[in-house]
Amino acid sequence: DTGVSQNPRHKITKRGQNVTFRCDPISEHNRLYWYRQTLGQGPEFLTYFQNEAQLEKSRLLSDRFSAERPKGSFSTLEIQRTEQGDSAMYLCASSLSPTTGSNSNQPQHFGDGTRLSIL
């Protein structure tokens, strides 16, 4: 278990540029989540995947944001035409599916995040 890996750790870019982040989950985990975290706040849910299927997207996720998990393993989060308000820590987490007979989530394992700064 090498844990959840996120790259890059830091990204600084000019407003209007596109950025892409990568997340490598724990290999046996079929669920993958993306969150945004700003200073003094908890993680805000953005989207999640079950294998390669994107099952939920937050209303926070504007059409400038897109996420993929093409083979059900790693995932990418792209932000197009970045804005000042996109500056935040972007967290990825993975988990197993709910156990048989349960209807709630398993605990999530988080990466260390990608800090995005928009100049």
Next chain:
Amino acid sequence: GNSVTQMEGPVTLSEEAFLTINCTYTATGYPSLFWYVQYPGEGLQLLLKATKADDKGSNKGFEATYRKETTSFHLEKGSVQVSDSAVYFCALSGVRRASGGSYIPTFGRGTSLIVHP
């Protein structure tokens, strides 16, 4: 919708003091409840969990009991250490809707704990 409310920080304590961080929630269905801890510069780590009413989660001297009647999941530790200084997040799991889909987790804002020697 679901929500989690945590006491505001920072909470400042001396080493060996007793810790309580309050957490209350609103949710439909019967979610699992979690406490996560975040050390500076790191991602969140699961501290403990409880999956049903009256369950007690415990780890590293921390405890929390799932109280359905008061919709609470308060975090406690009998004797804190300097190394416990971190931000603590209360969270509830998503719960599958009868219509079939949502497992969206909800996190509180976090409570910063500072422990002095």
